[in-house]
Amino acid sequence: MLLAIILFTVYSHNNIIYADSIQEKHVLIVNPFTQDYPGSQLYIKGIKSTLEKNSEFKFDYSYEYLDLARHSHDERYLEDLAKYLKAKYLKYKPDYIITAISAYSLFSKYGNDVFPNIPVIIDRDDDTHFINPMPPNHIEISQLTEIDKNIDIILKTKPLTKKIYMVLGDSINERNIAKPILEAENKFSDKVEFVLLNKLPYEDMLKVIKNAEDNSVILYFRWYSDVKGKSFIPTEVIQTVCQYAKVPVYGVSMQYLGSGVIGGYVGNQELVGQTAGSIVLNILKGNKLSDNHIYASSRVYIFDWRQLKRWKIDEKILPTGSIIQYREKNVWELYKAYIIGTFVLLIVQAVLIIVLLINKRKRKRAETELLQANNSLREMTEKLINIDKMKDEFLVTTSHELQTPLNGIINISETLVEGKYGDINQKQEEELNVILAVSRRLSLLIRDIIDFEKIKRNEIELNLTAIDIRSASTVVVEVLKHLIDSKNVEILVSIPEDLSPVFADENRLLQVLFNLLGNGVKFTAKGTVTLSAEEKGDFVKISIEDTGIGISKEKQGKLFYAFSQAEEETSIQYGGSGLGLYISRQLLKRMNGQIFLEWSEPQKGTCFSFVLPKTKVEPANKKRILELESEEAAATIKVENKSVKNCSILAVDDKITNLRALKSIFHDREYEVLTASNGMEAIEIVNTEKDIDLVLMDVMMPGISGYEACRKIREKYSSYDLPVVILTVRDAPEDIAAGFDAGANDFVTKPFVAKELRARVSNLIQMKKSVQKALKNEMAFLQSQIKPHFLYNAISTIMSFCYTDGARAGELLAYLSQYLQKSFNIDNTATTVSLENELELTKAYTEIQKARFGERLTVEYDIDDSLMEQRILPLIIQPLVENSIQHGLMKRKNGGIVKITVKKEIGGIRISVEDNGIGI
Known part of the structure; x- marks a missing residue:
């Protein structure tokens, strides 16, 4: 099948507009190897450079990379490949095909069927011999191997050489080179010993290279695949050979230069590509070729200056016209x-x-x-x-x-x-x-006046750290949502996840965001307020755009002055002190930032922007803490020995000092304190550590905020399963409301009093334990409800089968054993079991009842297998099924069907038990 082959295909067109008179020709370049082989790209470069010099024709190119080094012995691969090419180029037929000798087996067997009567130009070494004659539409480009010239240059530059190791692979293309190597061996047998390594596995070849004698050299041809058929990239092999070798290494291909080889008489595939391009142009122009066998001049003397110096080879002894590369400049x-x-x-x-x-x-x-x-x-x-x-x-x-x-x-x-x-x-x-409204406005005015005076006296104290804008914006938006009276205003946030953190003071950055977003909400009766951010060089730009009343041009110049407001009527209608923008500007200035009015238009909206310097320092996380703090500090965030603790608390904060303070407050034998440095890490710990009793959650953290982390915890745990206490520097009523709305049990303002925090934590844990105790008692009660008459009926049914069907009796005993085991083995301290466990209990029960009632009872299951590991309350499904059988179906003479369905729905799992009994 075509799907079974591994094929790398690249297809491209040159999107160039030509006059109508210029003819368009399609050239298909079929490369036997992979796209990352450097020789392939040089070959293509030579072809295109020649074809595109002409002005009479326009060329479109298609490329196929066949990877025959790995599949040269696989006849099925060639067959599938031929089918693939025939289907792909059925309508978009090429005018010319350019390929290499390694693809000869494909074209000789399938060429006439796939590409009938299309000229095929094949590049090959002159020493390659074909089993079958080439078809008339094939044109050969021969490259003289001329191995003896490489042997001559080796003996000339290293005259003491006694042995030459020939590194050559065992692919179909490489086997063609083995014969001229043997001919060269006969020619130079009286001067030097040849060792051909083509019949060795790759690892054995490297061992031979590594142990090469002092008076020996290595001549590298190529290595597409070894004798075991394992595929390699020749340029990577030469790099490894040069690393292992302790003797000089010569090469025969230009693309190997720079890998550690000295050089030699090397082939340049770009020259061969130019010859192929010239053949195409000659055919197009009607010039008949004198012969279908054309020789390409493709080899030159090239050497690496660095390797000549390493092996002490004098440039004067090199052949005339030699090219020296990598020469050091003066x-x-x-x-x-x-x-x-x-x-x-x-x-x-x-x-x-x-x-x-x-x-x-x-x-x-x-x-x-x-x-x-x-x-x-x-x-x-x-x-x-x-x-x-x-x-x-x-x-x-x-x-x-x-x-x-x-x-x-x-x-x-x-x-x-x-x-x-x-x-x-x-x-x-x-x-x-x-x-209330007037009082809140007056409270904000007083706060602004206090900040205004602090700014004038230069008493503002800043703690500049790396701050995540996404987290800060989430906190502000959460709070502002509680202040929006109208449902006609929507706050939108558009901040990239990979945005760099900024270097700012956390509390003051929140204040600036509250001022700007609050203004947007206040002056927008209907529409949206959008918060966005992007990186601008060394800064991060944050923009707040609204669809509100806007600001006239004559008032825009005074916006950032103290006690200045845009319009007199606006001040009367909306209130405010005119200090918000002034304070924001001064705070940003002290944080090395800047604020400005992006644009504003009356009745269309306003956009304010501010910039803050970004920092390469990531907001604190657990991995960062472990890397940067001392061993003593790192030790404080490790989980303590659980054997001596009664309660487990998870402390979540992005600052190491705050985590250490929390561990110190709860440092006694009653509490075990685990730590996390961000919201995602906290959620992961909550999901893996099942015995956590309470979470202390900071609000402002990198990644996701404490509010969002709290909501994710509530998706899995109720407020009594896992209490959460919010810790934050802001204690405004709207902040507290946002915390409780996210699912928090309590709210403590920083800096907190240790005694108060311990008391609140203790009360919440006691509440949790009381609720758990009540649930455990309830589970124990449910577990005890196995009815004696069911056991009697089940045993009687099994006894009746003992005389007629021993195998069935044994099967029913197994189901009864499974039913009793799962009923009595439910941990009465656990509140949930897996869905799979509950269904096994139900199936054991129904199999016993089916044996008892025979054809009167049919049980059908429609279960989503992906939900088997989900946790549910125990003894939910089996009692419902028992009720359907006893009170719904068996009241009828003909019995009926019970259908059990478990499906995934948005927000949970739907479990239904349906019967066609007498109903209610």
Whole structure:
């Protein structure tokens, strides 16, 4: 079959537009070897360079790489190959075929059938002999092997040579070269000993090469395959030979130069390709060839300068016209550009120094004038600075004093809206929501004023680390979704997974994102707010684009000033202090970033962008910690001895110091602490370590955020199966709401008090154990419900078969044993079993009942085999099947059918037990 062959095929067209008068010809180049063989590419290069010099014809090329080195003895392969070529080129027939002698067996046997009457140009060594004569449409290009010239150059450059090892493979093409080697051996038998290695396996050949005597050399021809039929790439073989050999290595092909060979009288396949191209042009132009056998001049003397120096061979003794490659350049050739550049740079520097001296004199004069002017303003400036300081202190003090009662107003209003002190009517709810909205705006204003004053005093402290933008954006979007009152606004995130991390302060970066995304949400009544990011050189660019009200051009220039807002009517309608963009700009500036307005158009939307420097340092992960921290630090994240711990806690944080702090807080005999440095690692540990009692989850981490990791845990574990405590630096109500919405059991703000954290963890673990205990009792109760009358009926049925069908009785005893074993072996401490285990229990039960009720009972199964390892609650399916049989089918005289179906659905597994009994 054609599917059974291994075939590498490349097909291409030259997409060049020619005039209508230019004829188009299709040339098929059939290479017997693989595409990565360098000689193949040189051969094709020679063909195309010749054909494309003409102006009368246009050529399309097709390429086939047959890999005959591995399949030269496989007749079935050749047959399948012929079928493949015939089918492929049935309609798109080539005008000319160019190939090599290794493909002779294919063309001699199948050529007339596959490509009838199409000229075939075959490249071959002159020493190749054909079993059958070539067809008239075949034209041969012969290359003279001329092995004696390589022997002459060896004896001339290394006159003390006593033995020459001939490295040659055993493919169909390589066997043709063995005969001229033997002829050369007879010619030089009185001067040197020949050792032909073509009948050795590859490994044995390398051993011979490695142990070659001092007064010997190696002549490498090619090695497509060895005597065992194993295929090789000749250019890789020559590299290995040169590594193993301790004596000089010569070669006969140009593509081997640079691998460690000295060189020699080598063949250049590009010259042969040029001859093949010339034959095609002669045929096209109507020039009759004098003979179907054409000789190609394809060999030249080429040597590697480095190897000549290594083996102390004088260039003077080489043949006239020899080409020397890889010659080292002198100092001027190597550094000419640098020398000229340095000279030019010195001239430029001299000019700059002169200009700077002139500017320095002018600046001195200007400084003297400014100093005189400043002296008169100094006293007034000092007075203004003192007044400004008093104003700043008043603002900060007042803001801090207002924050506490304002938080009280917000909390009391939220409690009243939730109806915790009794029901309220619609009007009261509306008024309370107004109070909440105004209070929250005032709270944000106070926060902005405090940050504004910190910026003015340069009191902003930053902790610059590698931050993952995807994680930061996920946290912000999670929180903002709780603040969007309208369902008409959608937040979209478009950030590449492979985006480089940025070098920034985590908390302040979140603040900037909250400001910009919050503005987009606030000023968009209907539409989308899109957060995107991309890399720009050494920076990462983050853009927030909305479809909101936009900003007029005359107001865009003042956006980043303090207490500045776009429009007066906008300020009245939407509120705000006009500090958000100013604070964002100042924070980004301190993080070596920049913010700017990308574009804005009234009633169409706005796009703000900011850039931050990217860093090659990856956000912390467990592998990174183990590599970079000391052995003591690395030891702290290893799992402790489980034999001395009662409870297992998984701590998840991307910072090693935070993990060490958590391990220190829970460092006693009651707790075992495992650690993970990112969300994906935490999920993997939760899925593999089945005895984890609680997870402490940081929010801001590389990869996926803590919120997303918590949601993935909840896909498999309920809140009482595996409690999760969220740890974060942000304690705003919207952050807390986002955490609980993701499935968290509790929320602790950093920096936390150790005693409080231990108390919260202890309470959650006690709650989990109480729930588990109740479930275990329930499982034990279900397990005890095996009815005695079922055992009596089953044993009676088996006894009846003992007298009539002993084999059937034995089979039923096995099913009863399996039923009892699976019923009593359910671990009453386990809450789940595999679906496969539950189905085996059910089948054991139904087989016993089928034996009892005979043809009255039929049981059918429709099970998705891919779900067998899924975990379900025990004793779910078998009791349902028992109920269908006892109360649905056996109430009927003719019995009926029970069908058990298990299928995968979105979000879970659907299990159904269906019968055609009396119904309910």
